[in-house]
Amino acid sequence: MLTLVTIAVxxxxxxxxxxxxxxxxxxxxxxxxxxxxxxxxxxWAMLPAYVPNNAAVVAGGGRPIDGGxxxxxxxxxxxxxxxxxxxxxxxxxxxxxxxLSAIAEPAxxxxxxxxxxFTPFAAIGLAAGAMLGDILASxxxxxxxxxxxxxxxxxxxLDFVVVSLPLTALLAFEWFRAVFTxxxxxxxxxxxxxxxxxxxxxxxxxxxKNEPW
Ligand code: CTP
Ligand code: MG
Numbered sequence: 001m002l003t004l005v006t007i008a009v010x011x012x013x014x015x016x017x018x019x020x021x022x023x024x025x026x027x028x029x030x031x032x033x034x035x036x037x038x039x040x041x042x043x044w045a046m047l048p049a050y051v052p053n054n055a056a057v058v059a060g061g062g063r064p065i066d067g068g069x070x071x072x073x074x075x076x077x078x079x080x081x082x083x084x085x086x087x088x089x090x091x092x093x094x095x096x097x098x099x100l101s102a103i104a105e106p107a108x109x110x111x112x113x114x115x116x117x118f119t120p121f122a123a124i125g126l127a128a129g130a131m132l133g134d135i136l137a138s139x140x141x142x143x144x145x146x147x148x149x150x151x152x153x154x155x156x157x158l159d160f161v162v163v164s165l166p167l168t169a170l171l172a173f174e175w176f177r178a179v180f181t182x183x184x185x186x187x188x189x190x191x192x193x194x195x196x197x198x199x200x201x202x203x204x205x206x207x208x209k210n211e212p213w
Contacts, residue, residue: 036113037113038183038184038187039187039191040111041113041114041116041184042184042185042187042188042191043191044100044115044116045115045116045126045179045180045184045188046126046161046188046191046192047097048094048096048097048100048118048126048127048130049093049126049127049130049160049161049164050130050160050192050195051089051092051093051096051127052092052093052127052130052134053089053130053131053134054092054199055085055089055092055093056086056089056131056134057203057208057209059084059085059088059092060080060082060084060085060088061082061084061085062082062084062085063082063083063084064077064078064079064082064083065077065083065086065135066081071142071143074142074145075142075148076139076142077135077138077139077142078138078141078142078148079148080138080148081138086131086135089127089130089131089134090124090128090131091127093123093126093127093128093131094124094127097118097126097127098118098123100115100118101117101118101123104116104117116175116179118175119172119175121171121172122168122171122172122175122176122179124171125164125167125168125169125170125172125176126164126167126168127164128164128167129160129163129164129165129167129168130163131160132163132164132167133159133160133161133162133164134159134160136159136163137152137156137159140152140155149210149211151211151213156213157192157193157196157197158192158193160192161189161192165180165185165188168180197213200212
């Protein structure tokens with residue numbers, strides 16, 4: 001119910017609408033829900049980009065992509081970037097996107113949050129972009145004189161986001177625009193380093209990785 005309050009100040013008359021006080025709890029609940037929804041959508045949408053790195057660690061080995069070549073006395077990429085690891089990573093990401101797409105509808109109704117299915121181009125953009133970002137990071141590490149396995153704070157945690165999001169936007173623009181709102185992108189930028197650090201420490205403790213980063 002709106003009550004009109006009229007205050008007469010000399011010749012000027014100000015009319016203000018005195019609204020009833022907002023129901024606080026419902027306001028907070030809906031704000032929290034929006035944040036949770038954004039986090040769930042961001043995590044779901046990024047899964048095909050998160051998994052390739054871990055699949056590469058498990059499946060990696062064999063012939064390095066750079067074939068042992070050097071550039072200015074330094075390896076181009078190093079032994080840590082292999083064809084097998086890269087192929088396994090991309091396949092794992094695309095396969096996961098297919099599985100998530102198949103269960104997107106039942107999952108959405110089960111959790112009450114609309115999670116997206118992936119178009120084939122979106123799946124490829126996310127998975128291949130993640131691997132490409134990781135390879136680009138190794139290239140930058142070698143150029144800056146860092147040995148294989150050396151830490152590069154910032155780059156280590158966000159390398160795959162930096163390439164997978166633009167590549168996905170390029171390959172599947174409409175899908176990208178619908179799913180990656182600026183709120184989702186913000187959550188991805190905050191969530192990714194946290195997840196990256198956590199999963200790498202776990203992989204290190206399990207003996208899958210030589211370094212905890
Ligand atoms: N891996 C792979 N192919 C890739 C990425 C990773 O085979 N494209 C495997 C390698 O066995 C690698 C391991 O996963 O050693 C860990 O990956 P990562 O930490 O990215 O590589 P590093 O060995 O740390 O090498 P770099 O310093 O170049 O990142
Ligand atoms: Mg490493």
